[in-house]
Amino acid sequence: MSSIKQFQVTFDCADPERVARFWCEVLGYVAPPPPDGFATWDDHNRSLPAERRGAWFACSDPTGVGPRLYFQRVPEGKVVKNRVHLDVRVGTGLVGEERLAVLEAECTRLVALGAVRVHLMAADDENESCILMQDIEGNEFCLD
Structure with missing residues (x-):
């Protein structure tokens, strides 16, 4: 049996690109380049069926x-507290x-990026100490 080496965290949301770009700013993450043959993600999206x-x-x-x-x-929109959340570890060791x-x-x-302090x-x-917060679509996370 092999052990799992990687995982991804999946967010359900109304506006995937907007929420992803928020988390890029929070964590210093980067968005992938658009698929081959497209100059931008907007170009790629325009090539897809509306849905x-x-x-x-x-x-x-x-x-x-x-x-x-x-x-x-x-x-559907978010209606209850998340069962899983991210801890953004900015105060480790302090x-x-x-x-x-x-x-x-x-x-x-x-x-300033659109998060809400709870x-x-x-x-x-x-x-x-930690600070309970919400991202731009109301998903809870902690500054830890």
């Missing part, structure tokens, strides 16, 4: 370390006020 235009988009870690992110259009300063700075950057989860006896 398939903009149906998906993807992005990946330029270093090849992080998982590929795949975004697929679904007809504690106290130093950690909070880094989290707050990143939160400010992401809010609330600060303050440090306790077991966990350091």
